[in-house]
Amino acid sequence: MQVTAMDIYRLLPQTNCEICGEASCMAFATKLSEKDTQLELCTELEDDQLEKLESLLAPAVRQITFGIGDKTATLGGDEVLYRYELTYYNQTPLVIDVSDNMDDTAFQDRVKSIEEAEFERTGEKLTLDAIALRNVSGSAEQFAEVAGKLKKSKLPLVLCSMDSEAMKAALEVVGDERPLIYAATENNLEDMANLAIQYECPITIFVNNDLEKMKELSRILRAKGIKDIVLDPSTFVGDGIGDTIDNFVMIRRLAVEENDEDFRFPIMGVPAITWLYENDDVQGGIKEATIAATLMNKYADILIVHGTNIWELIPMLTLRQSIYTDPRKPQAVDPGLYEFGEVDENSPVLLTTNFALTYYTVEGDLKSGKANCYLLVLDTEGRAVDVSIAGNQFNGKSVTDLIKDSKIEDKVKTRTLVVPGLAAPVSGEIEDESGWEVLVGPRDSSAVSDFLLKLKNKV
């Protein structure tokens, strides 16, 4: 259940001393309820008040970090069932598996490709988050040895073995790096739990489609004082996906609405299971991306994925970025004047909006096309071109104001503005109000460099 500012305010000293940097306790309470500040900033709290506030502010789903230092991944921390109610926290880490029986070159290649996978979108570099080492060899020594090799990796680690002896051997080598243990089951619970306690590592519970059992195991781990638990209720990729979705939703409902302590933990999905039934690289990749998208939409807080083809990862990374944008904030860049390449007083002047997706798409196209130009970025409160034209933020007056405020007229001799193709309907009013000549550019900015080239050759 989401906490209100009032709930928090009741537990604050109510002295308005401003030490926390806010004008009043109420202001601080409001920020806390929006997770915009840290409780520690109020130094005026008695111990018992602090404790009460800490438990009040604990998110519905526990936030867990695995790894250490600059190689960590954080999951969980959610408060609500639907993103529009607040926002979702902590993007689902995408973990890629490697097995402990690969030959060394193949192993190194795979690790490298995981570390280097990258896709840039709206100015953000989207990457993978962790490596899951699978104990395929059946040998504890080999598992431990390969785990040791991953100490050099840039990414935090998930250790996958149902055999507690193998887990122990691996933890002896990498236990100091706080890997995520996968997994405790009904059969190995005591031993795995002891390892989690001894090495202070977060631990995953796996059950085969049985939430009642899940609850029981979670309860036992909690009784032992283990706090960092991840729940894997099984990912089925055939008809069973229906049960998987149900399980994920129920776990999250129980956490958020019922405050059921046994389920207030992040959920793990394993789209990699797709490859138990698919050998074809393409069919498998499409299917795995589909399963990953399904689970991410329905509360998966961490995913283990097997495929590494970029065309398979791009949709997952994009969906993740979309779901986790904060609905309370516009996705915008600073409006104003931007320069690309070498500019002088004869450089062309282009216009776009400050919607992050629009701006970065255009920026990417200008950079890859090695364009030399000015780009005016209109404040449309983070709206795309046609959206802001439909909503009347993008019009003759606002563009004229931007031309004046940016002082572009001091920088260039030309008085020609290239507008997006979609802005054709407002080109007339821009000309009338600003006195500039308007050239309607291509509809898609991928064609903008060619357009500029033609323009230059014409001159």
Place this chain on the structure above:
Amino acid sequence: MDKMTQLLKLLEKTDTIEINEFRMDFEELEIQLMPAVQKAVQQVVQKQAAAVISNRIIPPVPFELPVHDYPGEVAEVQLGAGTRKPVLLGGQKALYRFEEPQPNPPVVTFDVFDIPMPGLPRPIREHFSDVMDHPGDWAKKAVKDFGANMVTIHLIGTGPKVMDKTPKQAAADIEEVLQAVDVPLVIGGSGDPKKDPVVLEAAAAAAEGERCLLASANLDLDYRRVAKAAMDYNHAVLSWAITDINMQKTLNKYLMKEGLTREDIVMDPTTCALGYGIEFSIDVITRTRLAALKGDKDLQMPMSSGTTNAWGSREAWMKKDEWGPTDYRGPIWEIVTGLTMMLCGVDIFMMLHPSSVQLLSEIGSTFTKEYLDTDVPNISNWITELGV
């Protein structure tokens, strides 16, 4: 019994130890115990301590499914009548199937056009290039080869800037498709707000009694005329608003004022594609479905998704070697877009690519089954069974 014998007795059967009492007495006892026994006791105590705490702090609670009560339900809309095999949409009484499975599975309708559409992305053209000259053949292929539940015939050619086909020609195209397949049709205009109502009217007359879905009524055109055509010739209407729940409510109200009922309307709250605002659609569609179940009578209609919007995204069509082949990117973009909408409650999907359709339907078909009614494999050994 003195405390010592009491303790030794307890030690004999540590499994059934009366733990709470024992802990209370322990400090007292400890002082008097001989070192050897003391050690033994300590071990036992340590072993049991965790269990003790658990029994005390966390009494076991039975597991119950978190099922909600919903005062409202989604109307069931029938598409297809007369010579069509009917398809039912909606009818949900709950949000998830563990609460109550939905009565009808999500439905896919394949996009077909009245002109050859040279602009369609290659991964789609390659499946349909042999039939694109004839909407009837195109529709037939979609149904026969790719298992379409329905077909959407887009009368793009009627657009004044496209081919400016007359309403009469549009009616002829509809007749051709009706002859070719026996699945229900969605009939779409060209998007021209002036001409669409006229075209849809002629098409509705040509398909009289077949209960097609007229796409669409929206606030930018003469929605009254569309509503009237639907009522005159027994069709349903697609009520389209742009990612705006209030606009959707207003339009639905207007349409019902014209005489349509909930059972005659399907909503299109707009599908923003993956990476191009899908989060806006997620929010609006989720809120719309929740409102319906909570009892908002103006939003209790099934929902539709123009999933093919996905093909407008760069990631779906743009050639770029670092992103891999568009042959795979395009279908994934379409399926992830549709799937995301399906998980928010959408009932009918307008789609283009056969393999996207298949994967979406596979997952959608589980929505009508009971929780835990499917045979699932034991995947406990996935770690070792998965290939390299």
